[in-house]
Amino acid sequence: MAPYESDDATGAERDEDLPTGRRKAARYVVPVAVVGVAAATIGLVPALADSGDPDLPKITAQQLIDKIAKSDVQQLSGTVKVSTDLGLPDLGGLESGLMSGAAGGGDGSSADPQSKLTELVSGTHTLRVAADGPDRQKLSLLESGSEYSVVHDGKDVWGYDSKSNEVYHSATAESGGRHRAEQPPATPKNFADEALKAVDDTTSVTVDGTAQVAGRDAYKLLIKPRQSGTTVGAVSIAVDAKTGMPLKFTLTPRSGGAAVLDAGFTQVSFGKPAASTFDFTPPKGAKVTEGKESGKGRAPEHAPQGGEHLAKGLNGATVLGKGWTSVATFDTGGKGGAPSGDQGGALGGFLGSLGDQVSGEFGKGTVFSTRLVNALITDDGKVYAGAVTKDALVKAANTGK
Template sequence: MSLFTRHPRTRWIVPGAAVVLVAGVAVGANAATTARSSGSPDLPPTTAEQLLVDLQQPTAQALQGTATVKADLGLPSVPGLTDAAGVTGPGPAGAQGTSGALSLLSGTHTVRVWTDGKASSKVAVLADGSESDVVTNGTDLWVWSGAKRTAAHATLPASSGAKEKQRAQGFEGLTTPDAVARAALDAVDPTTTVTADGTTRVAGHDAYELVVDPKSSDTLVDKVVLSVDAKTHVPLRVQVYSTKRTAPVVEAGFTSVSYQRPAASTFEFTAPKGAKVTQLQVPSLSGLALGEQGGALDAQKPDVVGKGWDAVAVVTLTAEQRQALAGDQAGPLLRTLPTVSGDWGTGHVLTGTLFTAVLTDDGRLAVGAVPTSVVTAALAHTK
C-alpha cells in the first residue's frame, strides 16, 4: 500500500503540549477551477469531487523529494516538556528533544522523503546538524535519532502484519504533505464544504488547489488548502489556516520532488557502531509513536464529544503521567496557565492557534480545535 493511498482515521494527540486537531471533510460545491492570477498555470477545469477521487488514485506511487514543514501552533517554549510528560507525539524520530515530533509543531524544518510505492519508505528530519529517520523496508522498521545516537528496531511479520505495517509507515506524523493531507481528508461528513479554487505551482509542478472550509463557527480552523499535482494527483503542499492568523499556521510543502523510484539501498539501515539499539516487539509499535515509555495514552480510548471540527477528545491521565506533568519541567508552565472552572470541576487552560486544551485538577485532559467554552462543555458532558 503506497504512502499516498493509506487513509487511517486520524487524531493527533500530543499530551505533553496538550494539542489535538480533529478534522472532518465533506464534498461541497462543484465549482470549476479557475486560475487565480496571470501567473497561475492554465489547467483544464475540474471539480472538488474529481479532485477528491484523484487524491485516492494517484498515478505516481514512488517519489523522492525535499519538503519544508512550518508550524505556528502557539505552543509555549518549555525545554524537556515531552520528557516531563513521558510521551512524545507521533513523528519521524519517535524520540524526545529537538528532533522529536514536538519540535515539528513549532518553527521551520527540512524533511526528506522517499517511497517506492510498495512496502518501503523513509522520512528524514534534518535539525540542529543531525538527522532523525524512520525507515521501513517491508519486514523491518527502524527509528533513528542522530542527536541521541539511539535506534529502535522492530521486525514486522511477512504475513498477517498488514495493520502493523500500515501503522509503521504512518509514523511520518506532521512531517510530509501527504501526512497532513490524510489528516484533513480522513473523515468525511456534512460539517465541511470542499471546493476546487484556483491553480498554482509547487516545486515546479502545476497543481490544482482544493479548499476545505469548515461550516462550523466554533472551530479554530479557518480552512485547509491542498495543492494537488495536476498530472500525478499527489498532494504537493498543504496549508492549514487558523481563525486567529492570516498566514498559514501549519504548512507542509515540497520544495523539490521527483517521481523516480528510489534505489533499494535507500531503505537499508544499519545502526552506527556504538549506537544504543532497542529491540521492539510488534505489539509495542503503538507505544513507539508516543515515546520510549510506551503507548499508555494510545491504549486509552478517549471519550469524543461532538463531531467533525467541533469534536473534543477527553482522556484520563494515569497517575504516573499526572506526576510527571506536575514535575520540575512542566509544573512551572501549568501553574502559570489561566484557571477555569464549572460544574465539571476546575483546571488550567492552554490555548493555541488551532487548539484549546484543559487539564483538570482531577486528572482529565480535554483537547480540541475549538474555543475554551466548547472544551469545558465537553468536560461537563463526560463528568
C-alpha cells in the first residue's frame, strides 16, 4: 500500500537498483519504444484550468483514493480537451503511424479505433463523450471540417471516419468491461485508472487543495515519485467532490516547464443521454471493414503495476527495476543500432533529430529523448525505454547485460 500523506514527502530520494532479466521479443522499430511507451503513459494527464478554490470539507488522501474507487457514474455527457506536448519534432503525421504500430496496428481501416485514437499522442484535440451504463458509450474526435466517432452499443462497436467515409465494425463476445479494456484511454476516468496503477511505496500521495473544473467543485490529488532518475515530476488529478469521478489531470515533467500531458472536462452533465446518441447506421456508400471478434478464449489479465504498466504497450517486453524508474526492455533481433537518415528516410531523420550517442558496459548505443519518455537502442539491437533519465537507461542496460 502506498503512503497517503497529509503533507509532501520530504525523505531523501534514492535510485532503486535494477534487477536483471530479459527475453526475446517481437521485432519493433525504435521509435515505437519512444512514442509507444508515451502512449502507455498517456494515462497520466493534464493542467488544471481552475476557476476558483471552493471551500470543501477536509479529506485525507486515503479517503480521496477511496472516493475515486467507489465512484460509480453510469450516465454522463460532456466535452473533453486533450493536449499533449512530448517535445517531438513535426513528423508530418508519421507519429500517428508509429503509434498505430505500438497499439497493435489495427485492421487496416482509417476508422479502426485502435489506430485513430492514437492521434491523441500529439497536439490539442477536442472530444465529445457520452455514456449510459457499461454497454453504451460514444466518443467523437472533432477535427477541422471532419469528425471521427466510435460507438459502443451492446456487443457492437462502430468506428466512423467522416473524412474518408470509412466504417469499422466489430462484434465483441462480451460487452461492458471487456470492450473498455480493449480501447485506448481517452477520458479523465481512463487516465486516472492508469495513473493510480503506478502508485506504490515509491510514491508520495497527498491532497493539494481544491479547484473548480467544468463548473464543478473538486479536490486535487497530487501524486509525486519519491525516486530520482525518473522524468516524471508530478501528476495532479481533479476529483469531483460529489461523485468522486476524475474530471481533469496534469502531468508535469521533473525538468519543469509546461505540462507534458493535459486533459479534462470543459463541460460535463451527469444526466441520461438521449437513446439516439448511440444509434449508428453506416452511411450510404461508406466502405465497411469488419474487425475480428474479440473477447473469446483469452486468459484473464492481472492489472499491471508500476513499470509493468509502461511495458504493457510493447509486445514481449520485460521490465527492469521498480516503480517510477522501471525500464521496459526487448530485443529487436537485429544489429547495427538505429537507422541513419540515409538508411531510414523520414524515420531515420526522426531518430537523428533525437539521438545522443552513449556507451557503457553494455557497449555502445543511441538515446532518443522526449520530454517524458526516453529510449536507448544498443548497437546489438536491444531497446531500453521508460520515463527515466539517460543515466538511468545506461544503468539499466549495464545491469541487463
